Amino acid sequence: MTPVEDREILLSVRHMDVCFGKRRKRFKAVDDVSFDIYRGETFGVVGESGSGKTTIGRAIIRIHPTSRGEIIFKGQRINGPISRELDRQVTQSIQMIFQDPMASLNERAKVDYIVSEGLYSGDVKYTKAERTEKVNQALMDVGLLPEFASRFPHEFSGGQRQRIGIARALIMEPEFIIADEPISALDVSIRAQVLNLLSRLQKEHGLTYLFISHDLSVMRFVCDRIAVLHKGVMVELAECEQLFAHPLHPYTRALLSAVPMPDPRREKEKTIFVYDPSMHDYSVDKPRWAEMEPGHFVRGNERELDDYRARLAD
Amino acid sequence: MSEAILSVRDLNVMFSLRGKKLHAIRDISLDVMRGESLAIVGESGSGKSVLVKTFMGLNDANGWVDSGEIIYEGKKLTDFKTEREWLAIRGGEIAMVLQDPMTSLNPLKTVGTQIIEAIELHRPLRGAASRAEMLSLLKDVGIPEPERRSRQYPHEFSGGMRQRVVIAIAVACRPKLLICDEPTTALDVTIQAQILALIRSLKAKYNLTTIYITHDLGVVANVADRIAVMYAGDIVEIGTCDEVFYDPRHPYTWALLSSLPQLGVKGEDLYAIRGTPPNLFGEIKGDAYAPRNPFALKIDFVKRPPLFDVSPTHKARTWLLDPRSPKIEPPPSVKKLSTEGVKGYDAR
Numbered sequence: 001m002t003p004v005e006d007r008e009i010l011l012s013v014r015h016m017d018v019c020f021g022k023r024r025k026r027f028k029a030v031d032d033v034s035f036d037i038y039r040g041e042t043f044g045v046v047g048e049s050g051s052g053k054t055t056i057g058r059a060i061i062r063i064h065p066t067s068r069g070e071i072i073f074k075g076q077r078i079n080g081p082i083s084r085e086l087d088r089q090v091t092q093s094i095q096m097i098f099q100d101p102m103a104s105l106n107e108r109a110k111v112d113y114i115v116s117e118g119l120y121s122g123d124v125k126y127t128k129a130e131r132t133e134k135v136n137q138a139l140m141d142v143g144l145l146p147e148f149a150s151r152f153p154h155e156f157s158g159g160q161r162q163r164i165g166i167a168r169a170l171i172m173e174p175e176f177i178i179a180d181e182p183i184s185a186l187d188v189s190i191r192a193q194v195l196n197l198l199s200r201l202q203k204e205h206g207l208t209y210l211f212i213s214h215d216l217s218v219m220r221f222v223c224d225r226i227a228v229l230h231k232g233v234m235v236e237l238a239e240c241e242q243l244f245a246h247p248l249h250p251y252t253r254a255l256l257s258a259v260p261m262p263d264p265r266r267e268k269e270k271t272i273f274v275y276d277p278s279m280h281d282y283s284v285d286k287p288r289w290a291e292m293e294p295g296h297f298v299r300g301n302e303r304e305l306d307d308y309r310a311r312l313a314d
Numbered sequence: 315m316s317e318a319i320l321s322v323r324d325l326n327v328m329f330s331l332r333g334k335k336l337h338a339i340r341d342i343s344l345d346v347m348r349g350e351s352l353a354i355v356g357e358s359g360s361g362k363s364v365l366v367k368t369f370m371g372l373n374d375a376n377g378w379v380d381s382g383e384i385i386y387e388g389k390k391l392t393d394f395k396t397e398r399e400w401l402a403i404r405g406g407e408i409a410m411v412l413q414d415p416m417t418s419l420n421p422l423k424t425v426g427t428q429i430i431e432a433i434e435l436h437r438p439l440r441g442a443a444s445r446a447e448m449l450s451l452l453k454d455v456g457i458p459e460p461e462r463r464s465r466q467y468p469h470e471f472s473g474g475m476r477q478r479v480v481i482a483i484a485v486a487c488r489p490k491l492l493i494c495d496e497p498t499t500a501l502d503v504t505i506q507a508q509i510l511a512l513i514r515s516l517k518a519k520y521n522l523t524t525i526y527i528t529h530d531l532g533v534v535a536n537v538a539d540r541i542a543v544m545y546a547g548d549i550v551e552i553g554t555c556d557e558v559f560y561d562p563r564h565p566y567t568w569a570l571l572s573s574l575p576q577l578g579v580k581g582e583d584l585y586a587i588r589g590t591p592p593n594l595f596g597e598i599k600g601d602a603y604a605p606r607n608p609f610a611l612k613i614d615f616v617k618r619p620p621l622f623d624v625s626p627t628h629k630a631r632t633w634l635l636d637p638r639s640p641k642i643e644p645p646p647s648v649k650k651l652s653t654e655g656v657k658g659y660d661a662r
Binding site for chain 1: 357358472473502503504505506507508511529530531532533535536555556559560569570571573574575576577578580583584585586587590651655656658659660
């Protein structure tokens with residue numbers, strides 16, 4: 001991997017809040033989240049359901065409006081009111097892959113239309129022949145046959161449907177893909193196929209991924225850097241192996257202890273940590289976001305940070 | 315080991331779909347021992363759910379037991395004709411926890427009412443006694459403030475809490491055999507670990523025999539005494555937990571293990587099983603896994619392998635165990651599992 005200074009920042013999120021509801025019902029789903037994603041990397045966001053990880057992805061792709069902070073994509077601010085032209089550009093270069101391939105494809109449209117739908121909305125008007133050619137290319141890229149274009153989604157298995165979802169993202173020639181739990185709904189044997197496909201496409205097309213999941217074992221296999229999210233607050237961010245070697249925040253350790261291992265000996269010895277947020281006493285000593293070792297950030301107050309430093313020194 | 319609580323002999327289950335016959339369970343024999351915890355592992359469509367639904371007479375109307383028998387505590391379940399006979403078994407003797415806690419509870423009734431329903435259906439408790447029992451069950455499954463929570467509706471519970479309620483209903487009728495069909499697939503990893511720990515503690519408390527069904531071998535290392543691997547309606551390998559993880563013999567078990575991301579090497583491709591499972595409408599010739607098996611021998615396409623004994627507790631249906639077959643080593647990631655185990659998930 002190239003040294004940190006030389007890497008180009010593709011997407012930068014600065015002090016972002018996302019809120020839902022109004023006045024008394026107001027709920028802050030994402031609270032002061034900041035991170036950078038470098039070109040060509042796979043950046044993982046891990047957290048349990050309700051932690052706001054999906055909300056972050058959807059805020060980046062402009063589905064949810066942000067309440068505070070900014071999102072900068074290739075040097076341009078893309079949250080809040082933006083020009084029509086930039087909106088088009090964002091729609092084209094950021095694409096999303098969804099969790100459930102049964103629910104994310106239009107049951108009444110043929111694969112041809114599902115995959116090519118994005119092309120109709122852009123500034124460029126494609127002829128029918130150009131569209132067909134692009135659809136065929138996208139289908140072949142994900143390992144499906146061009147003849148499948150005339151079929152309906154129900155004719156495909158779960159793994160094939162997920163490939164159609166990926167082809168639909170690829171056809172827009174994006175630079176950045178948000179993969180929201182892309183393999184959670186799939187069988188174990190098909191998971192491997194989809195993970196391999198995503199990593200091959202990353203190499204071939206120079207893609208950058210934001211990978212959202214609740215499962216650290218999958219994250220470890222695909223991600224370069226991982227951010228841990230708890231109740232909308234980012235608690236730890238580190239290079240993948242750093243995070244697994246020295247998990248600092250108790251929530252990260254709880255997530256790590258829950259990873260199921262296909263190893264009966266290890267499983268019998270293992271103890272599961274349950275994270276209890278009330279263990280933090282932030283009444284006087286306020287927590288801050290601190291860098292503990294190069295590239296390894298954690299949230300904590302001074303007393304906790306001292307604790308974490310001692311852990312790292314071991 | 316003790317005697318079998320449930321015993322399956324040469325079971326064949328068929329379904330009739332659009333005029334064609336689908337052979338869902340092909341000649342399965344299996345003994346479930348009293349007090350053990352058995353995991354049945356296989357990909358979707360392998361017949362694992364059909365198999366356990368047959369134990370409770372819950373298969374769809376277009377399915378039937380073609381031949382073979384299921385014996386539970388001396389009763390021949392395959393002879394049952396009427397729903398009334400089945401009602402004596404379902405819930406009271408064999409209970410089931412389903413995958414999705416969103417759909418297995420009634421959204422219009424409070425959680426307490428639903429548990430009381432199950433209690434009163436199967437046990438001679440009424441009124442205040444069944445209410446007290448309901449509260450103690452909620453406490454057993456780890457729901458805080460049972461008094462208040464029992465008056466709430468399923469939508470007020472999180473996914474993990476809902477699954478706890480489903481488990482409370484399942485054990486409410488004091489079953490002897492508890493079947494958990496993908497109990498944690500719809501849940502987060504942290505909740506998954508808690509639910510598995512809960513089922514294990516209830517198993518000890520109520521002397522249950524448990525059967526887990528899952529597609530994820532990674533999940534069962536913690537909970538299973540024995541593991542049966544299913545493929546295309548057949549058990550291709552069965553053994554103790556240690557035998558299946560550390561000394562697997564069937565190429566399909568190898569494939570399932572090496573496709574787990576926990577065993578993968580970063581930057582390299584994960585092993586992915588080629589092709590698709592066979593079509594069970596037609597006659598299957600030879601070993602059903604042969605077309606997808608990179609280690610397939612010529613005979614695999616011609617003759618179905620018998621179950622070879624590896625040890626008194628470990629059997630596998632593959633010609634590789636025949637003394638005449640060539641020596642084939644399991645893939646490196648599978649071998650590494652038995653020598654080094656899984657590394658790098660130390661939470662300290």
